[in-house]
Amino acid sequence: MTWSLSVALAERAYPIHIGTGLIGDRDLYQPHLSSSQVMIVTNETVGPLYRDAVLGALEGYQVAEVVLPDGEQFKTLEVWNRIFDALLQARFGRDCTLIALGGGVVGDMAGFAAACYQRGVGFIQVPTTLLAQVDSSVGGKTGINHPAGKNMIGAFHQPRAVIADTATLATLPQRELSAGLAEVIKYGLIRDDAFLSWLEAHMAELLARDPDAIAYVIRRSCEIKAEIVAADEHEAGQRALLNLGHTFGHAIETASGYGAWLHGEAVGVGMCLAADLSMRLGWMTDTDLARVRRLVTSAGLPTAAPADLTPEQFMEHMSVDKKIQDGRLRLVLMRYPGEALVTADIDPDLLYATLAVASE
Numbered sequence: 235m236t237w238s239l240s241v242a243l244a245e246r247a248y249p250i251h252i253g254t255g256l257i258g259d260r261d262l263y264q265p266h267l268s269s270s271q272v273m274i275v276t277n278e279t280v281g282p283l284y285r286d287a288v289l290g291a292l293e294g295y296q297v298a299e300v301v302l303p304d305g306e307q308f309k310t311l312e313v314w315n316r317i318f319d320a321l322l323q324a325r326f327g328r329d330c331t332l333i334a335l336g337g338g339v340v341g342d343m344a345g346f347a348a349a350c351y352q353r354g355v356g357f358i359q360v361p362t363t364l365l366a367q368v369d370s371s372v373g374g375k376t377g378i379n380h381p382a383g384k385n386m387i388g389a390f391h392q393p394r395a396v397i398a399d400t401a402t403l404a405t406l407p408q409r410e411l412s413a414g415l416a417e418v419i420k421y422g423l424i425r426d427d428a429f430l431s432w433l434e435a436h437m438a439e440l441l442a443r444d445p446d447a448i449a450y451v452i453r454r455s456c457e458i459k460a461e462i463v464a465a466d467e468h469e470a471g472q473r474a475l476l477n478l479g480h481t482f483g484h485a486i487e488t489a490s491g492y493g494a495w496l497h498g499e500a501v502g503v504g505m506c507l508a509a510d511l512s513m514r515l516g517w518m519t520d521t522d523l524a525r526v527r528r529l530v531t532s533a534g535l536p537t538a539a540p541a542d543l544t545p546e547q548f549m550e551h552m553s554v555d556k557k558i559q560d561g562r563l564r565l566v567l568m569r570y571p572g573e574a575l576v577t578a579d580i581d582p583d584l585l586y587a588t589l590a591v592a593s594e
């Protein structure tokens with residue numbers, strides 16, 4: 235069974251295909267290739283597993299490949315530049331197409347390279363992690379990290395298509411599966427209490443990789459993300475809700491120097507901290523907070539920040555958050571599980587109180 239949905243962005247609308255065995259389906263790629271020149275951007279883990287399937291779909295095309303080192307710590311300017319070296323070495327022109335084959339790190343870097351190469355070329359997302367299939371391959375946020383902050387250098391550049399082959403998840407390590415579930419939980423918390431209840435009831439099936447359960451959460455997550463992106467492509471408003479847990483989570487990732495914490499793990503902790511602060515503000519109840527923490531735990535994710543990250547260090551890292559306006563920190567918090575909001579109206583003492591218990 236294949237589901238296809240569309241990200242409704244007028245002349246830049248694009249399909250998201252979700253199903254098993256899609257990675258080798260020539261018909262899904264062909265309409266989105268601008269010429270015979272195709273560059274596969276992958277990493278040293280995913281390339282050996284799935285490049286042949288992609289190559290099978292591209293017979294007759296002039297295909298080149300660039301293989302990046304694997305890990306969040308390599309989402310850097312220096313490593314990103316290797317994509318341009320490869321494109322120039324292959325003498326690829328403005329009508330080439332990039333294929334991002336891998337998780338969110340490869341997708342963000344390849345997408346940003348596509349945004350910049352010769353001032354912009356097309357790219358196709360072929361996400362191979364749960365996190366990338368439910369979140370990072372959709373919506374056109376691309377970029378790289380800076381030592382001082384996550385995703386600090388980047389561009390909005392939408393893919394031409396997303397081809398999410400759920401069969402690729404068979405080789406994904408369990409820790410990475412859990413990391414992907416953090417972003418899935420996020421969608422429930424920001425706008426779908428029924429989905430949240432469904433996740434509570436089916437977490438064991440998801441962790442056991444039941445194919446129907448996995449396909450359902452990818453589809454529902456992509457539906458929610460596609461709807462939000464279509465309404466607010468450049469994050470002028472409601473798209474910021476997709477950042478629930480990320481101001482705290484990005485601080486954890488940056489403080490740890492990238493890589494020790496998976497993005498999804500940091501976001502899981504971040505959502506617990508957002509729930510804690512929402513409770514201190516009198517919005518959520520302690521029952522709601524316990525529910526959020528229980529769900530995050532049930533997905534195999536941590537709920538506590540590193541013990542050596544002080545509130546002052548947290549604040550320092552959070553002070554470069556991209557949602558800051560007029561020098562004021564804005565956070566995504568929750569009125570209750572299933573309804574999030576963005577607010578700058580944050581009592582510093584309550585925020586400090588949340589950060590002071592972050593590692594508990």
Ligand SMILES: NC(=O)c1ccc[n+]([C@@H]2O[C@H](COP(=O)([O-])OP(=O)(O)OC[C@H]3O[C@@H](n4cnc5c(N)ncnc54)[C@H](O)[C@@H]3O)[C@@H](O)[C@H]2O)c1
Nearest residue numbers: 279304337338339362363365366369370375402405406497
């Ligand atoms: N652009 C966005 O909207 C967006 C959204 C969420 C996250 N992100 C970014 O995505 C990144 C996290 O993505 P991620 O969680 O996919 O991490 P990742 O890209 O590092 O992939 C996780 C690990 O799984 C391996 N892997 C990938 N697919 C595999 C497979 N099928 N089988 C076996 N191993 C496989 C990778 O090599 C890597 O070691 C972060 O940099 C985050 O900032 C971006």
Ligand SMILES: O=C(O)C(=O)C[C@@H](O)[C@H](O)[C@H](O)COP(=O)(O)O
Nearest residue numbers: 369373375384385473476477480556
């Ligand atoms: O697509 C979005 O918008 C998101 O915020 C999705 C997030 O899960 C993702 O981690 C994103 O890269 C964070 O964006 P940033 O602007 O805070 O770097």
Ligand SMILES: [Zn+2]
Nearest residue numbers: 417480497501
């Ligand atoms: Zn994220």
